[in-house]
Amino acid sequence: MSKIDLTNVGFETLMIHAGQSPDKESGALATPIYQTSTFCFETVEEGQGKFAKTIPGFVYSRSGNPTNRALEMKIAALEGGEDAVATASGMGAIGAVMVAFLKTGDHVVCGDCVYGGTSVVMRTNLAQFGIDASFVDTSDAAAVEAAIKPNTKLLYFETPTNPLMVVTDIKKMAAITRAKGIKLVVDNTFAPPPLQFPLKLGADLVVHSVTKYLNGHGDVLGGLVVGSKADIALVRGNGVTKICGTPPSPHSSFLVLRGMKTLSLRVRQHCNNAMAFAQYLAGNKYIKKVYYPGLAGHPQHELAKEQMNGYYTGMVAFEVDAINGLSSYDAGIKLLNTLTIPSIAVSLGDPDTLIQHPASMTHASVPKEAREAASISDGLIRMSVGLENVEDLIADFDRAFASM
Numbered sequence: 001m002s003k004i005d006l007t008n009v010g011f012e013t014l015m016i017h018a019g020q021s022p023d024k025e026s027g028a029l030a031t032p033i034y035q036t037s038t039f040c041f042e043t044v045e046e047g048q049g050k051f052a053k054t055i056p057g058f059v060y061s062r063s064g065n066p067t068n069r070a071l072e073m074k075i076a077a078l079e080g081g082e083d084a085v086a087t088a089s090g091m092g093a094i095g096a097v098m099v100a101f102l103k104t105g106d107h108v109v110c111g112d113c114v115y116g117g118t119s120v121v122m123r124t125n126l127a128q129f130g131i132d133a134s135f136v137d138t139s140d141a142a143a144v145e146a147a148i149k150p151n152t153k154l155l156y157f158e159t160p161t162n163p164l165m166v167v168t169d170i171k172k173m174a175a176i177t178r179a180k181g182i183k184l185v186v187d188n189t190f191a192p193p194p195l196q197f198p199l200k201l202g203a204d205l206v207v208h209s210v211t212k213y214l215n216g217h218g219d220v221l222g223g224l225v226v227g228s229k230a231d232i233a234l235v236r237g238n239g240v241t242k243i244c245g246t247p248p249s250p251h252s253s254f255l256v257l258r259g260m261k262t263l264s265l266r267v268r269q270h271c272n273n274a275m276a277f278a279q280y281l282a283g284n285k286y287i288k289k290v291y292y293p294g295l296a297g298h299p300q301h302e303l304a305k306e307q308m309n310g311y312y313t314g315m316v317a318f319e320v321d322a323i324n325g326l327s328s329y330d331a332g333i334k335l336l337n338t339l340t341i342p343s344i345a346v347s348l349g350d351p352d353t354l355i356q357h358p359a360s361m362t363h364a365s366v367p368k369e370a371r372e373a374a375s376i377s378d379g380l381i382r383m384s385v386g387l388e389n390v391e392d393l394i395a396d397f398d399r400a401f402a403s404m
């Protein structure tokens with residue numbers, strides 16, 4: 001075991017050491033990839049004890065694996081949760097939470113601007129099981145209170161939202177859900193630690209698409225759920241291990257553990273680049289609107305400053321104006337096709353800048369009326385600002401605009 005006492009250390013020390021210690025057998029510093037489906041017992045009695053959980057240890061990798069466990073313990077420490085469970089993707093994490101806490105006849109209040117896949121699960125897949133969902137702007141506390149029904153079991157939102165960067169006051173939402181006995185679930189994918197800590201602000205559960213900033217290298221799919229021991233036992237038992245059967249592969253967890261050793265450095269640099277880029281867009285004559293919580297004109301700028309600890313995500317969204325006879329929509333498409341540094345791709349949080357068109361890509365599966373109700377216009381462009389030199393990125397945009 002690690003000799004380090006992690007009770008009172010700073011975020012960066014936790015980031016390096018939490019959940020991980022040199023391998024007991026070999027002394028290996030990096031947590032080994034326990035690439036095994038099953039675990040052997042010396043005796044039947046040991047197996048019985050491990051199944052009954054009277055003896056700690058692992059029995060089968062669907063319910064637990066040492067490499068996956070290291071990742072779970074690291075994120076639990078970083079988010080300030082008691083426990084965590086790792087999944088094969090962000091949607092695996094979200095689905096496992098739904099399965100663990102909802103049953104036929106229940107109702108969910110969901111943010112009206114969430115990742116397209118989440119929106120479809122809430123609108124279509126939950127309805128298959130007789131679970132109803134309402135969609136509201138969760139930056140409006142009165143709208144949230146009005147949407148809550150006697151059978152509401154869960155309030156779910158992203159902050160900042162994908163793709164419009166709307167910021168919700170987590171503390172305020174937690175006061176509402178606590179008073180009504182509703183679980184508060186926050187998707188923290190756009191603002192991972194050390195930016196934002198929803199559990200410390202009163203949320204019951206945090207979900208992540210690990211695919212994004214937590215892994216940070218664009219080479220893994222993964223998800224995580226963090227919360228209390230009791231809640232995570234339900235998510236692991238009912239969701240991940242049984243109905244969904246969606247643990248990550250140990251190899252994926254190994255890569256995420258490696259990625260997370262530089263989490264704060266990467267995330268802060270993404271934010272610094274995004275801030276510089278958003279300021280550039282805000283002063284650009286070809287841009288109609290910029291969505292970035294770091295800009296003073298953003299409707300929740302002051303809340304974001306406090307809640308996100310002085311940083312504002314690496315994600316920026318914007319709309320291009322009509323240029324030289326091209327409509328705003330066509331100018332946006334031409335811009336994407338002309339840029340050379342950003343790759344046209346969905347996903348986010350990679351070292352590479354990724355740019356995409358939500359209406360036809362990440363949010364294409366959301367009905368047009370629902371997109372419009374959430375102000376996701378057909379001209380909106382979303383960019384995950386990467387770790388390239390931001391001056392090069394700005395020069396690339398200048399070149400592209402000049403050619404239009």
Ligand SMILES: Cc1ncc(COP(=O)(O)O)c(C=O)c1O
Binds near residue numbers: 091
């Ligand atoms: C905010 C957010 N949550 C969840 C997901 C789903 O994650 P995954 O693609 O890892 O399943 C995404 C995917 O883009 C996302 O942007």
